[in-house]
Amino acid sequence: MMRRLQLNRHSMFAIYRFEMMRFRRTLWQSLVAPVITTVLYFVVFGAAIGPRMGEIDGVGYGAFIVPGLIMLSVFTESLNNAAFGIHMPKFTGTIYEILSAPISAFEVVLAYVGAAATKSVLIGLIILATANLFAPIHIQNPAAMVVYLMLVAVAFSLAGFIIGIWARGFEELQFIPMLIVMPLTFLGGVFYSIDILPGLWRTLSLFNPIVYLVSGYRWTFYGSGDVSIGISLAVLLAFLTISLGIVWWIFRTGYRLKS
C-alpha cells in the first residue's frame, strides 16, 4: 500500500519545471498584462463610476471590486494556462513522451495543474498588491483568502486541463474561457452586489456558479458576501470534485489521448 502512494517526484518535477519555464519565457506578458488590466479597471470602475456607487455592505466601491477582479484573472489564467499546457504537447506531438513515461495519470495532472495554479495564484497576489495601491484593503481573514485563492486556482486549472485535452484546435481552446467563463464572470457580481439587481435578474444570477465563487472570496476579505460562505464553499468543492471526476475518466478511457 505504501509503495502505491509513493509519487514519482522526478517525473512530476520535470513537468512542473517545464511549465514554469514556459511561463518564465513569457513573464513579461504574464505579469504586466494583469497589472495593466487591473489599473484600467480601477480607472474606469473605481475612479469614474465608483464615487457614484457609494459603499456596498460597508465597503468602499474600489475595495469592493478587488476580490472579484482577482477572481476574474484567476479564472481565465488558470483555464488558459492549464489548457495550453496540455494542449501544446498534443498539438506538437510531444505528448508521446508523457504517455510513454513511467508516470501515473494522477501525477501528470498534479504536475500540470500544480504549475498552472502556481502561476495564477502568483498573478492573483500581484493584482492584490496593485489594487492595494489604489484602494487600501484590509483583509479580515488572510489565511482563508489564500487557501480560497489556491482552491479556485486548482479547480479552474483542472477545468483548463480538461479543455486542453478536449480541444481539437486553438479556437476550441479559447471557446469556453472566452464565450462562457468571461460573460458569466462579468454577470457574476464582480462589479456589483447581486442584491442591487431587480428581482428576475437576481434570481437568474443565482443560477450562475461564478456568483457563489466571487461572493465566497469577498467573504474572506470583508466577512460578508452575496450568499453565505457555506454555499460558496459547497459550490467550489462541487466544481473541484466534478473536474477531478472528468479528469479521472479521461485517463481511464484515454479520451482524445490514446487510440
Added chain:
Amino acid sequence: MELREGEFDDFPMTPIISISQLNKTYASGLAALRNINLDIHQGEIFALLGPNGAGKTTLISIVCGIVTPDSGSVRVGGQDIIRDYRAARAMIGLVPQELHTDMFETVWDTVRFSRGLFGLPGNPAHIERLLRELSLWNKRKLEIMTLSGGMKRRVMIAKALAHEPRVLFLDEPTAGVDVELRRDMWALVRQLRDTGVTIILTTHYIEEAEEMADRIGVIRSGELMLVKPKAELMKTLGKRQLTLHLLEPLEKIPGELSAWNLALSNDGSVLEYTFNAGQEQTRVPALLRCVHELGIEFKDLSTCQSSLEDIFVTLVSERS
C-alpha cells in the same frame, strides 16, 4: 516444463520483451495487429521489416504505452506493461517515426526534461556525454526550433537515451536522414548493443535490416509472418539473379555449367543464374569465365535482388 523457442538459440535467458497474442483494431475498424507473438532477446538488434501500414508503429506504440491494446499481453524485463507500467516503461527509450519536438526549449533543457520525466535524478555528466556523442554539444544552448531536421532527430535520440534505457526502439530511424546521421546512428546503435542495450528498429528497407539486425521479423497487414536470424532469412529469401542475354540461342544448358543453378528460357536466348545474397557472389566470376571458355557470347547482362515485395510473394506462396 514447456520449452520456448528462445531457449534453443544463442540467447538462453528469458526474453527482455515478450509479446503474446496481441491484437489491436483501431476505432476506424482497421485491424492493425492480429495475434502477434514475439520474443525479443536481451542484447540483440531486432529489425521489424514491413511495408507502410503493416502495423510496425502500432506494435511499438503498444509496448511503449502510447496505444492501448485490445487483447494480449506484453512484458518488458519481466514486467507487465499495464500492471507494472512504471517498472516496464522506465526500461524503455523510444525514438518515434515523426519528428515531434518542443520549439522554444533548448537542447539541454529538453534532454534534461526527458531524464527527469522518466523518473531519474539529474545527471549532467551523462547528458553531456550523450550530447557530445550525437554532435549536439555545441548546440546545447540553442532553441530546438532553430535546428535542422537532422539535428532535431539527433535531439530525439538524445532524449530517448537520457534515462539510460535497457531497450531502445527506433521507428524508421533512417527515413529521410542524411548519410552522416545514418552512419553516426549505426555506430551508436552498435555501441549501445555492446553495452547490453536491446535495440528494436523498424524499417521497410531490406538492406537496412540486413546491415544492422541480428534477427529479422517480417510483418504485413498486422500479421507477423516470420521471425528468423538474419543469416537464415537471407539464405532462404534474399535471392539474387544474374541474367545473361545471349547472342546465339542455346539448345540446352551445357553440362560444364551444371555446377551452377541455371535456367534457360524457352527460346534459349536468356540464361538465368539464381543464387543467395551474401553467400555465393564469388561464384559469379567463375560462371562468367566458364561461359566465356565455352564460347557462349552474350549481348547484355543484368542482376537483380529480391525486393521486400518478392519476399512477401514468396512467403505467401510458401504458406498456401
